[in-house]
Amino acid sequence: MRQKIIAGNWKMNNDKEETKSLINSLKSISFSKDVKVMIAPSYIHLSDAAEMLKDHKIDVLAQNMHFLNNGAYTGEISPQMLKSIGISKVILGHSERRIYYNETENSLKQKIKAAIESNFEIIFCFGEQLSDRKKGKHFDLIKNQLKIPLFHLESNSWKRIILAYEPVWAIGTGETATPNQVQEMHSFIRGLIKQNYNDDLANRISILYGGSVKSKNSKEIFSQDDVDGGLIGGASLDFSEFVKIIESI
Ligand code: 13P
Numbered sequence: 001m002r003q004k005i006i007a008g009n010w011k012m013n014n015d016k017e018e019t020k021s022l023i024n025s026l027k028s029i030s031f032s033k034d035v036k037v038m039i040a041p042s043y044i045h046l047s048d049a050a051e052m053l054k055d056h057k058i059d060v061l062a063q064n065m066h067f068l069n070n071g072a073y074t075g076e077i078s079p080q081m082l083k084s085i086g087i088s089k090v091i092l093g094h095s096e097r098r099i100y101y102n103e104t105e106n107s108l109k110q111k112i113k114a115a116i117e118s119n120f121e122i123i124f125c126f127g128e129q130l131s132d133r134k135k136g137k138h139f140d141l142i143k144n145q146l147k148i149p150l151f152h153l154e155s156n157s158w159k160r161i162i163l164a165y166e167p168v169w170a171i172g173t174g175e176t177a178t179p180n181q182v183q184e185m186h187s188f189i190r191g192l193i194k195q196n197y198n199d200d201l202a203n204r205i206s207i208l209y210g211g212s213v214k215s216k217n218s219k220e221i222f223s224q225d226d227v228d229g230g231l232i233g234g235a236s237l238d239f240s241e242f243v244k245i246i247e248s249i
Contacts, residue, residue, distance in 0.1 A: 003206050004222075005162060005229035006246045007038035007061065007123060008236025009091060019045040023052050025239045031057075035229070035249050038123075039236070040091055043077055050086040061089040061123065064097055067107075067114035079118035089121045091231075093149065095168045105148035112149050116157045123162045123231065124150065125210070130169035138167075139188055146189070151196045158197070163189060163207045164231040170211025172233060179220045182209050186226035215244035222249045 014022060019041050031037055040061040041049045049060045062082050066073055069080040082090070092111050097103045108124075115122050126145035128138040142165070150161065165185055170177050177185075186207045193202035209221055210231030221227055229249060235241045 002204060002228045004035045004249050005038065005206050005208055006035060006242075006249060007040065007091075007164075007208065007229070007231050008242055009040045009061075009063065009094070009210070009231055009233050010042060010237060011063070011096070011233060012042060013237055014041060014045070016045060016048070019048060020052065022237070022239060023049055023058075026058060026242075027053070027056055029243055031246055035246060037246055038089065046082070046087055047085045054086065059089055060087055061091055062087055063091050063094070065090050065092075065111065065115070065120075067110040069118075079114055079120060082120075083118060088119060089123075090115055091123045091125060091164075093125045093145075095125065095127055095166060095171060099168075105145065108149040109152070112153070116153070116160055119160070121160050121162070123164050123208070125164045125166050125231065127166040127168050127171075127211070130167075133167070133169070138185070142185065142189065143192060146192060155197050155201050158193075158201055158205065161205065163205060164210050165189065165207060166210035166231060172212070174212050176212040176214075176217050176221070177209070179224050182221055183224035183226055186224065190226055213245060215241050215248060218245045219248040 038059040038061050040063045046062060053060055065082060066076040066078050069078045093108045128141045132138050132141045167177050189207055190202045193205055206228040207226060208229045208231045209227050213230045213232050214235050232245055235245060
């Protein structure tokens with residue numbers, strides 16, 4: 001049985017009061033024990049979030065991190081710093097970091113390695129641009145996005161990996177991939193893991209979908225065979241919308 005996961009990526013949203021208020025609202029809900037709920041507030045509020053959720057089953061994720069534990073890297077945050085405030089889960093490879101901060105397959109390989117060495121759990125994001133899909137290159141592109149950062153890992157390290165397919169053209173656009181497109185890609189991804197490792201590992205990896213997931217489309221997307229949950233952006237900022245999405249899995 002694969003773990004079902006709903007993770008809210010808050011991106012650069014919510015000030016201190018908004019962060020506390022949304023966390024308090026989420027704490028008041030009792031979710032099904034079959035689903036793992038995670039939230040990724042901004043860096044500056046991670047400490048508050050970790051403290052508020054210390055004895056709660058909602059997990060807190062960082063949205064990014066450096067691959068070194070310390071050094072002259074102005075503005076960066078290290079695995080060790082996160083660990084020191086009780087955070088051991090991180091999103092890596094989000095398309096916004098690839099596009100605006102030039103993250104590449106090679107820099108992500110370093111980050112994944114550091115995260116595994118520091119015993120982090122990782123939500124690894126990847127996804128094609130619309131132009132890649134229009135040219136029919138989306139499967140090759142996804143294969144390459146996974147190969148360099150992940151396929152050198154030994155199978156044991158995959159216990160720490162959650163995959164998140166997020167087609168760039170569906171992020172924040174209101175344009176969701178159809179359930180068939182999502183299932184087709186998720187099944188392709190599971191197939192790649194089978195080829196590079198084995199059936200058992202492929203069948204254990206949770207693969208999330210992200211890109212304009214709302215309560216009105218979540219049930220259909222989550223009901224696809226190879227979809228194990230969602231990485232939710234905009235809709236995770238709205239308490240009742242996020243709760244409806246969690247309840248739809
Ligand atoms: P939206 O749900 O706002 O499209 O964002 C998806 C996303 O990028 C989650 O990481």
